[in-house]
Amino acid sequence: MLSRKLPIAVVSVLAVALGACSDDGKQQQGGAQMPPPQVGVITLEKQTVPITTTLPARAVAYRSAEVRPQVTGIITEKAFKDGAFVKAGDLLYQIEQDTYEANLAQAQASLDKANATVPGLEANYERYKRIVNQGATEIQLTDAQTSYEQALADVESAKAAVKTAEINLGHTDITAPFDGVLGVSNISIGNLASPSSSSALVSLNQLDPIYVDMYESAAQVLSASGKYPDFKSEQDLSGVKVVVKLDDGSDYSVAGHLDVSERTVNESTGTVNLRAVFDNPDNVLLPGMFVRATLTVAEEEGFLIPQLAAQIEAGGKVSAMFVTSDNKVETRIFQNVKVSNNAWLVTDKVSDGDRLIVDGFQRLVGGVTDVTPVPVKINEEGVVVDADSGSGASSGSSSGGDASGSSASGGNG
Known part of the structure; x- marks a missing residue:
């Protein structure tokens, strides 16, 4: 009997011990409960901001010419170095002049000859006018008049020949x-230059100022509800500011302005050509160079949401996460948004003082709703930093904007 009771006693003791351990575990787990995760927030304020759009673009020479000869002759001088900068009126080529100097001398001699005949014929005509019907007939008078007027015409013809020879x-x-x-010369000294030649002597491009051609969807430009409704009417476009980013990612230091908006649509691409003009004193922009152009098409009041804090939803909607007054996460979806540099401009569902989450999104996975907001800011390099120290925040999120909400593209993921 004892051997059967002992195991029952042992089991009872183990059960009590396990129950005590379970209670201690619950107390320890409760005592070590994790606090709400920290997220970086910025405080939004309504402001007047530019409405922008960024388009693919290409630099185009302000003026371009294919230099061709207007007379035929042997090239006797090439007065420039290939690729050189020249001023208007600078000599580029010299064509052999002997033949043209001789033609001018011949034309001048013909003019002198024509002028020499005029006084005698004029005197003869005046004489016949005095004696007509008194020793001279009407026919003689008519012949004298015709000869005189023909001499005058010969003079004008000779003058025209002289002018042509001079030209x-x-x-x-x-x-x-x-x-x-x-550009590079297509002809050298000793070669024959001719107006009928199929190739130009050399190309010449004016680089300062310079054009930048942009290509926008016809739906955006021509639609009454698009970004460019005023472009359909005649107006001064110089108030539309344009900045460009070079192919290496750097910003071109000089801002330009819109110069012309084409009123036709390219049939193959469905785009409209917008042309801006830029000062280019250092010739940084070169014809044919591809750039990214950002146009400031208007100004509007609203709130800026950095693109690093936003997510693009289906249908073009934009969502962002906010911290409510009781420190809970709230997702808001915006239907009507506009682009302002590298941020989204919204006009509804936001009020002054609302706290937008811009950092710490990785801590919100798994349905976390309670958070601890930490004020941060976005520096000029687009990095989220502590509001006071200026050091980088834990997530190292970056964009291209500032604390007001301008940032580079990217979602909160």
Whole structure:
């Protein structure tokens, strides 16, 4: 009997011990409960901000010319170095002048000859007018008048020939039509230059100022509800500011302005050409260079949500996460948003003082609703930093904006 009772006693003791351990575990677990996770927030304020759009673009020469000869002759001088900058009127090529100088001399001699005949014929005509019907017939008077007027016409013809010869002689000096940079010469000294040649002598491009051509969807430009409703009417477009980012990611230091908006749509691409003009004193922008152009098309009041704090939803909607007054996470979806540099501009569902989450999204997985908001800011490099110290926040989120909400593209993931 004893051998059967002992195991029962042992089991009872173990059960009591396990129950005590379970109670201690619950107390320890309760005592070590994790606090709400920290998230970085910025406080939103209503402000007037630019409405922008970024478009693919390409630099185009302000003026471009293919320099061609207007007379035929042998090239006797090439007065420039390939790729050189030239001023309007600078000599580029010299065509052999001997033939054209001779043509001018011949034309001048013909003019002198024509002028020499005029006084005698004029005197003869005046004499016949005095003696008509008194020793001279009407026919003689008519013949004298005809000879005189023909001499005058010969003089005008000779003057025109002289002018033509002077023009042709002048065309033997081939000069730059405007300031610009030359290409590579297609002809050398000793070769025959001719207006009928299929190739130009050299190309010339004016780089300062310079155009930047942008291509926008026709639906955006031409729609009454698009970004550019005013572009359909005649107006001064110089107030539309344009900045460009170069192919290496750097910003071009000079801002330009919109110069012209085309009123036709490219049939193959469905886009409208917008053209801006930029000062280019250092020739940083070169014809054919591809850039990204950002246009400031308007200004509007609203709240800026950095793109690093936003998520693009289906249908083009934008969502962002906020911290409520009782420190709970709240997701808001915005239907009507506009682009302002690298941020979204919203006009509803936000009030002054609302706290937007911009950092710590990785701590919100698993349905976390309670959080501890920590004020942060976004520096000029687009990095989320502590509001006081200026050091980088834990997540190291970055964008291209400032504490007001401008940032680079990217979602909260």
